[in-house]
Amino acid sequence: MILFYMAEMNMYTYIQSDEQYYSYCNKLERLVTIEAEGGEVDFIEIDFLTLLIQNYDERTSSIKPGNIHPVELIKYLMECHEMSIRILADKMNVHNSTVSKVLNHKLDISPKNAEKLSSIFALKPEVFIFFDKNKG
Numbered sequence: 001m002i003l004f005y006m007a008e009m010n011m012y013t014y015i016q017s018d019e020q021y022y023s024y025c026n027k028l029e030r031l032v033t034i035e036a037e038g039g040e041v042d043f044i045e046i047d048f049l050t051l052l053i054q055n056y057d058e059r060t061s062s063i064k065p066g067n068i069h070p071v072e073l074i075k076y077l078m079e080c081h082e083m084s085i086r087i088l089a090d091k092m093n094v095h096n097s098t099v100s101k102v103l104n105h106k107l108d109i110s111p112k113n114a115e116k117l118s119s120i121f122a123l124k125p126e127v128f129i130f131f132d133k134n135k136g
Contacts, residue, residue, distance in 0.1 A: 012048060015056040024049055057122070070109055070128045071102060077121050092116040 015021050028049040035041040068076075078088060085103070089096045092113060101107035109117070114128040 012052060015052050021053065021056050024053055028053065054122075058124075068127075070114075070130045071105060073127060074117065075103060081121075088120070091120050 012024070013020075015024060028046065031041050031046050031049070035046070074088075077083075078085075083091075085099045086096055089099045092099070093116070094113065098107065098113075102109055102113075108130065109128050111125070111129070114125040117123075117128045118125040
């Protein structure tokens with residue numbers, strides 16, 4: 001059984017280009033859609049593709065802690081995903097006013113909410129934490 005999975009996973013390699021990245025993303029999306037519709041899928045293949053994609057994202061992402069203010073990043077991500085305050089609040093399981101206060105710089109992003117944002121947008125939680133170097 002393990003040899004079968006090893007042979008099956010040999011069709012995937014370390015991602016080295018955007019073209020390969022998008023190909024793997026499309027394959028993963030198809031597998032997840034099949035699973036969501038009740039079809040049979042290989043969860044090991046899904047996990048393996050996910051790891052390869054995450055590795056490429058980490059190596060190539062220009063979004064790193066300190067590169068962009070977390071609030072501006074959230075606004076940008078919301079726009080890219082066509083996400084309203086209400087939708088983001090629902091996904092985070094917080095009140096709309098919490099998201100609104102964060103977006104208006106009236107409330108800092110808590111570590112717990114940074115984790116939630118991390119899960120929603122598939123980025124490291126650290127990019128959502130603002131550290132003011134002048135404060136201490």
